[in-house]
Structures are given as C-alpha cells and as structure tokens.
Amino acid sequence: MSEDIREKVKEYYSALQSSGDLKTSVCSCSSASQEVQDIIDGLPAEVNERFYGCGSPIPPMIEGCTVLDLGCGTGRDVFVLSKLVGEKGRVIGVDMTESQLEVGRKYQDEVARAYGYAASNVEFKCGYIEDLAALGIADDSIDVVISNCVINLSPFKEQVFSEVWRVLKEGGELYFSDIFVDRRMTEAQQNDPVLRGECIGGAMYIEDFRRLMRRVGWDDFRYTASRVKHVDDAELAAKVEGATFFSRTVRAFKLPAQLEDLCEQYNQKATYLGTIPGMPDYFDLDDHHRFMKDVPLDVCGNSCAMVENTRFGAAFAIEGDRSVHYGPFPGCGNIPYDTGDDEDGGCGCGCC
Template identity: 55%
Template sequence: MTTTNTMTTPTRTHADVREYYGDVLQSSADLKTGACCPAEAMPFALRRMLGDIHPEILARFYGCGSPLPPALEGRTVLDLGCGTGRDAYLLSRLVGPTGRVIGVDMTPEQLTVARRHRDWHAERYGFAASNVEFHEGLIEDLGAIGITDASIDVVVSNCVLNLAPDKARVFAEVFRVLKPGGELYFADVFADRRIPDALRRDPVLLGECLGGALYTEDFRRLMQQVGCADARTVSRAPIPLLDPAIEAAIGFVNFESITVRAFKLALEDRCEDFGQIATYRGTIPDAPHAFVLDDHHTFETGRPLRVCGNTFDMLAATRFGAHFELHGDKARHFGLFDCAPASPTSVPKAAGACC
C-alpha cells in the first residue's frame, strides 16, 4: 500500500486539539474526566521504570492505558501523538540501544518538553546516545515527516487516535509504514454509539478525548478497509465522567478505554480450525510464566494450546515466533474454530473475528 506525501491540511479540529494540549492543559491535574488517565494498572515491569522518567514529563502525561507491548528489543517503534514523551522514553528503554523510537506530535509546546530531556534519559539508561527522535507533524500524514513504507516494526498510540479528524487516513498510514508482520498496539477511548456532530466539535469534549471517541462498529469497518480482518482486544475498562457539565452534555454515551492489537497479516475474518497448536517457551522478558495475546488467549509456559489459524499466524509470522513452539499448517481444514471470549460482553465487535 502506498500513499502520497502531500501534507494533510490542518483542520479546525487540529487547531482546537493543539490549543487544548498546548495552552489549556498544563498538567494532568487540569483534566476534567477520567478519559485521559490510565484506566488499568500499569504492569509492574513498566511501573518500576517510571522512576527513570523525568518528572516534568510525568506531570504532563495524558494517556488512557499502557499500550506498550512486549518483545521490543532492537525494534523500530513509532509513537503516534507522543506528547511530552513519557511512552517514548519507556519505549527507549524497552527497545534498547540497538532499537529506535520515533515520536510524532502536532503540539510544539509538548515536543519542546520531550526534546529537552533526550540526553538526560540516554545518560540515565547508560546509552552512548539517545535512540529517540521527535517530529512535529500530523499522524494522518506520516510521509510528510519522512516515514517510508514498511519501515516500522511496531506502532503504538496512547489515547490519541480519537483526536484525529480523519481516522481512516490515520489507519491507512499506520498499515502503510508497518513491516509485514508488524503490529499496531494502542489504547484509546471507544463509544457504544456515534457521537452527534455538535458534540464532536465541542473543544472541551474533544480535548477530553470524548468528542472524537471511536464507535466500536466504525472501528471494525475502518480495520476492514485497511485489510485487517481480525483486530484483538487486549483489555478494557469503563471511563468515568467526573465533571457535572460534561456528564450533562454527553452522559448518554457509554465510554470505555480499550487496548487493541492488530497485525499487518493476511488474516481471515473468522476463526478457522486447522488443528494447529502453540506452546509458549517462557522466553519473553518479564513474562516467564505466561504470555497474554489478548483478553481470551493466555499462553502458560510449556502448556500446549489449540489455536485457530489467525492466532497461529499472529504468533508464527510476527516477532513472537521465536518465543513459541508451533505445530501444524493449513493443509487440512476442520471448519470454524470453537472459541469465544470468556464472557459474551467482554469484547466489543470492534475486536474483529470471534476468536
């Protein structure tokens, strides 16, 4: 897939978001809802790294989850809407000195904070030089800042995609720059219905990550458009509306923070059974006992697990392949794979296939 490198024209939405995150918000204490605050406990392995993040960066963090997947050493990771760089600097440590982290944001005030601490973090981590770079630009047009086709191993984003006015363009760009077998791993705000236009344009609701929240069914359709037939939900949690005025305006919508992973793979739109088996070796750092692929696939170390064809490919044809013993092929088909989420209501239809 290729796209032109013509710069996407900034919109009124871009201007409102830039003003909200550049001028209105001076710290996370200024937020009016729980939409842009972590909705789940950060894994201990990541939480203990926060002590090595500069305090100024921590004070201006507006994410909604912990969308930092494992097994990143030596990889090239792109952080969409990196803000002041908290996740980018966590990723810096996770990819190590041989890896590379690229942060993209459209708010100059936040990038100024992120950039002035590059050397501080490199020294803190014991790196000879910083492995992080920051670019000002729109996530709808990654080509404009020089990110080429199939050049990225993993794309992450933390409560930012809801702010983009052209989400279809964002997802198209993500799958353009991902390498085959690469992964999109992101946390964002999802809604159980489409937001009325008047509320979508409200600067406060937009800035609080509510006005532009993705309707789960529209997300599923966007994934289909970019060729991703099976995006998986990793975790989810309800979002509280803490401000009475915001509750009065948009309280009829149910919001959730959902962490999603999607691979650049040729997957089927249903879970098919080919008699395949996967066994986790226990070799991913900080996951010696089990690996969680999604909210209904936990692989215990050493325990064989029957998997559908899509799940098999998500392991075999990605960076996770070295960490699994994989048996079987697709020479013989046994029909639909008999698997489902742990609870009928635990995974939104946005998660794609049933497996």
C-alpha cells in the first residue's frame, strides 16, 4: 500500500504543469527574504512556474556548504541555494519525478553562467528521499538538508528522517518547511490520491512528529515559522472537516551528545556578534529566541549548543560551559504543544 501511495504521488506531480494546476493553496509558498526573492526573480520562468512549496527553507550562512534538497522538483530552491553557497559550494537535488528533474537539468548550465560560475555546482538525482544511500549519498557528508513541502508526501517518513540523520555531518542542520495537522489523518484520508497530492492526506500530526524526531535522534528541534493553511476546495475541505493544517518551518541540528530532551540550566550566555550575512542587527534561532547584536542572552544548554557547535559558532561569543548544572532552565516544564496560528508555544521538546 505504501509503495502504491508513492506511485500515485509520482503520477499526480507528473501531470502538473504549473502550481495553478493544484486544487488548493495548501502547498503554496509564503514570503521569502528580499535576497532570496531577488534570486528567484532571476530564474527561468519554467522553473518558477512549476514550483510547489509551502515555505522558504533557505537558512543563512551557507557559503561553501554542501546542501541537499529533498524533493527538489524543477530545482527552484536548488538554484537559489546554488547562488548562496557560492561557486565553491555544492547543491544536490533529489526528486522521484523525472519529468520535474528534466526541467532543472535543462537550465542547469544557463543558471551557472548567469552566476558567473565556470561550471555548475548543482547535481540532480532521480530517486526516493527515504533511500539516499541508493543515490550514493554518504554518511556524514552533508552540511545542510532542506525540503519544501515534500516530506508529507512520503509514506515512509521515519525512514526519511533517519536518512537525513545519517547523511548530515555532526553539527549539520535540517531546515525544512512542510504541512502539519492537529490530529492524525485516517487511513482513508491518507490513501486518497488527491488529498495526498495536495499535501493534506500525508500531513504530519504535530505530536507524532515530535515523537518520531526523538526516536531518530533529535531530542530537541525548533520551529522558526508557522501559519494556518486553509483548504480552499469545498469538496476536499469536507473530507478533512474539523482538522486544522499548518505550514511550519523546522530547524534541527545533529548534535547527538549535546542536546537533551529538556531545556537545562548551565548558567550560559550567548552574544550575537552581528556577523551572519544579511543579519547585522539580530539573528533568530527560532520563533522565540532572538539574539540582538552585542546583547548577552541567557540560554539553556540546548540553545547554547545550537549556536556554539554548528556553523553559526563563529558568529557568537559564549560565556560559561556545562561543568555545573543548575536544574531545568527557568520557565521550562512539560507544556503541551500550542497549535495556535503564528505561535509555536516553545521548542520542539515542548519545554520552553
């Protein structure tokens, strides 16, 4: 049955010629930064017209990085990343729909020339995002993994996240946008080919996603953005009546020895130096941690690790270490997840 779902999704997206062919706006992109939007505006029209995404999962400070895009489609985000990683960086796009990849490959050299590169730093691979090993993507080889409204389509979600964990380097980042829901979808809803193709039937129940992430290795992850998405097709809305859907962007770092399942107090402070490109005044780690330039911020051990022991480390000055523990970080507790619009109610571990 799961393989059948995957084939139906492939058929669904093979038939689409533009985002206007979708029946709902659930899988539609929210606003990007001005820098990213300027890059998008310069891409070939066909690449942009056949883009299907629900967010803008383009993280900062990726120059020189190797970035993997899961479910890259025609390559819109791949080409944005290609510009941002620079000529010495590398971008790999994976998708199971060959007709989508053909569009990206058609413009690959043209985009590289437009960026002034001697050769393209982009590679497109046809395959399944839950089996990256079959595509030759090695353990601990990727700096950043992104995805834009694709993981919900997979019937093998735990395998997807396990593969991401495998290929990421220690300190590497998973940064993705997708559709979440406030309850579990029924089997009939999950198997409905139109609901699935519209990113509704496979939407991830928020609490099951939290549990899945912990099983794979992420004891803490963060949300950086959230927006309620309305099913604007009456027939499809009737099939999922009562459910509330969200487009959310998730940030998770592979720090297996440093992240705990609760925010713990070690009396640490982190000061942002204002050196992340495009972010001279502040840096948002997530939706509830804004680091202002030159202003020390008390942080839990997890938040400190996320800015100290990742590629962001050069942009922060850290005070303190983990030699003395002071109990749970003030204000933390086992708080149920808040599903309100635009507010995420804390970090992925549900403790802030």
